[in-house]
Amino acid sequence: MSDLTLSNELFFTRTGLDPDATQKIVREALSGCDDGELFLEYDASEFFSRDDGVLKSASFDVHAGFGLRAVAGELTAYAHAGEISHGALKRAAETVRSVAGGYAGTLDLAPQLTNTHLYRADNPQDSMAFDKKIALLSAIEDYARARDTLVKTVSVSMSGTWQVVQIIRPDGSCYADTRPLVRMDVSVTLDKGGRIEGGHEGWGGRAGYELFNDTKRWQAAVDEAIRQARVALEAIPAPAGEMDVVLGAGWPGVMLHEAVGHGLEGDFHRKGTSVFTGMMGQRVASENVTVVDDGTLEGRRGSISIDDEGTPSQRNVLIENGILVGLMQDRLNARLMGVKPTGNGRRESYAHKPMPRMTNTMMLSGPYGRDEIIASVKKGIYAPHFGGGQVDITSGQFVFSAAEAYLIENGKIGAPIKGATLIGKGADSLTKVKMVGNDMALDHGVGTCGKDGQGVPVGVGQPTLLMNGITIGGTDA
Secondary structure, three states, X not given: OOHXXXXXXXXXXXXXXXXXXXXXXXXXXXXXXOEEEEEEEEEEEEEEEEEOOEEEEEEEEEXXXXXXXXXXXXXXXXXXXXXXXXXXXXXXXXXXXXXXXXXXXXXXXXXXXXXXXXXXXXXXXHHOOHHHHHHHHHHHHHHHHHHOOOEEXXXXXXXXXXXXXXXXXXXOOEEEEEEEXXXXXXXXXXXXXXXXXXXXXXXXXXXXXXXXXXXXXXXXXXXXXXXXXXXXXXXXXXXXXXXXXXXXXXXXXXXXXXXXXXXXXXXXXXXXXXXXXXXXXXXXXOOOOOEEEEOOOOOOOXXXXXXXXXXXXXXXXXXXXXXXXXXXXXXXXXXXXXXXXXXXXXXXXXXXXXXXXXXXXXXXOOOEOHHHHHHOOOEEEEEEEEXXXXXXOOOOEEEEEEEEEEEEEOOEEEEEEEOOEEEEEHHHHHHOEEEEEOOOEEOOOOEEEEEOOEEEEEEEEEOOEEEEEEEEXXXXX
């Protein structure tokens, strides 16, 4: 069944909403506007969690609704409802017309239709029976407890979401997408003589639960969580001060995402609030730094066949050999800035307006080997895993905690350290990248990005990096 056939079944056949009447309402409501659309969404999600031998949660939720947007110049009128009906749509149309009425604009060109499919349309919840899901969580916990005598607690969770969207424009063009998304998380704590430390590993993507059927894969995830906790048990207080830092490949790309990526979203540039405003075509990083946002990677968590405005996803080069060359755009900001949309118009749900958002954002590989990079550091820190962080998008100031880190002394990895935080400014941090590894890796499929109260699934990635002169907040008195 095609995406459009499936979405027609959900939004029209099942609800009784008339397609022709719906198109007429959209056309009349957005008459004279520069842009806008009706966004229809059906979302079914389930979540299971097991803590210390007990199934703590087994939930299932379905929500459906629509959002109607009218764009007139820089003004956006938006109305939404959790009820898909003729009456609700008429009321929403009246609301947006009261804001955008009287405007005489020219409707922007519709996105080009595409047959690209980056993931299958099947509902992941149907790919594994209920008892099999519960048994899998139990097997993972049993394996963790048998793996290490120091294991104190084990938490395992699994989730699956099936989102179907249809986008209807006033010119009659229509777009549909069916998006699966699954995720598994394993967390453990170890107790060694009263000292308790934890470790975590998660993975997922746009697929079904078959992603979790590989015994070796989930056993490796458990082993990784236990390894992280074991390292933390031996960690000493982190030093503080300015020093060289080597970031590991993969998930540490979350710092690039937060500290740099948001500053390359079109709305911040149009408003002049990005630290990179006015720097297009200028050098913002060393020549080894190339950053892309790529929503076309098959099966990845941040990938989308089309964005939430109907624009096909694409690979966007943002920084090339250290030069700022591109931004991520939705339709509104692209039109106001006189450029083309880039497939980055995303929203959390039908209750939210689209805005420029990242998909899979990564720094590409450079010329250096990981061991070569570490060997070049006389004294510093190696951080292969990150925890949480905070970023001020306007100033670019960031603080990130290293979930796993080690001292580097005379080019060799030394003792593990605990409590290290990386402090800096996004624009400055790129100029401090001195060596870029040849081992670029993406995260395992667990990222969620927040912006203006909206969360969307994303991917991050990078190779091993050497950054000079990074401020480290430590715990060593």
